[in-house]
Amino acid sequence: xxxxxxxxxxxxxxxxxxxxxxxxxxxxxxxxxxxxxxxxxxxxxxxxxxxxxxxxxxxxxxxxxxxxxxxxxxxxxxxxxxxxxxxxxxxxxxxxxxxxxxxxxxxxxxxxxxxxxxxxxxxxxxxxxxxxxxxxxxxxxxxxxxxxxxxxxxxxxxxxxxxxxxxxxxxxxxxxxxxxxxxxxxxxxxxxxxxxxxxxxxxxxxxxxxxxxxxxxxxxxxxxxxxxxxxxxxxxxxxxxxxxxxxxxxxxxxxxxxxxxxxxxxxxxxxxxxxxxxxxxxxxxx
Numbered sequence: 055x056x057x058x059x060x061x062x063x064x065x066x067x068x069x070x071x072x073x074x075x076x077x078x079x080x081x082x083x084x085x086x087x088x089x090x091x092x093x094x095x096x097x098x099x100x101x102x103x104x105x106x107x108x109x110x111x112x113x114x115x116x117x118x119x120x121x122x123x124x125x126x127x128x129x130x131x132x133x134x135x136x137x138x139x140x141x142x143x144x145x146x147x148x149x150x151x152x153x154x155x156x157x158x159x160x161x162x163x164x165x166x167x168x169x170x171x172x173x174x175x176x177x178x179x180x181x182x183x184x185x186x187x188x189x190x191x192x193x194x195x196x197x198x199x200x201x202x203x204x205x206x207x208x209x210x211x212x213x214x215x216x217x218x219x220x221x222x223x224x225x226x227x228x229x230x231x232x233x234x235x236x237x238x239x240x241x242x243x244x245x246x247x248x249x250x251x252x253x254x255x256x257x258x259x260x261x262x263x264x265x266x267x268x269x270x271x272x273x274x275x276x277x278x279x280x281x282x283x284x285x286x287x288x289x290x291x292x293x294x295x296x297x298x299x300x301x302x303x304x305x306x307x308x309x310x311x312x313x314x315x316x317x318x319x320x321x322x323x324x325x326x327x328x329x330x331x332x333x334x335x336x337x338x339x340x
Contacts, residue, residue: 108162118156121302134293146266154259158306176235183228256308257321276318
């Protein structure tokens, strides 16, 4: 029996996550699976070792920052737009900005840590299984191991293991677990395995601000030829973004006074399809 046949015989599922209970591997077949897994050596694989891959999930290492705008700052923002900013519009602008700031702190960790985790638990399971079945070899210490196992089984009570030979059943479970680790490694080493796509949150924020102000019929143009216009001033929207950025942490700001219009223009060129993605998140660690 080949390794793949051994895996299929042992782990052909009846239902999601369930291995067949009526099919047992012979000792030789079990060793074939375990040895073949072990011969993979480093479960990290080699096909994508040259590139630092990331997890398909992300989390924040700090509480999400918030935008803080006082009455004086709202007055300055209204002056740049030459229009009153209603309370409803203020809420929309703050919500859009806080959403941007929330995800700005998210970070996807390297996938290498997960690969190492699979390797570690697989190696431990293999060693544990080998320790459980070492008495089957019939060597000179068979009696001492057999007696020890009988004492262990006498005090080993778990409603999930109903077999009389509980140690053998536990060893079978470890075999199933090692095969699961091998499959997990195969999946994570696949070139099609999903990763968390990098999205420029600042650019998304700019597009969101543009949509909100457009709905309220407020200026959203961003002229790049400031030095050529008659007043020499930046477009109202550019000035608005500059002042708005001053209301949150400078780590998340973008553009100098001379380059902000260009950055805004670039943000609006990004296809909306780039924003369509699924990102699994965890609550920020406090």
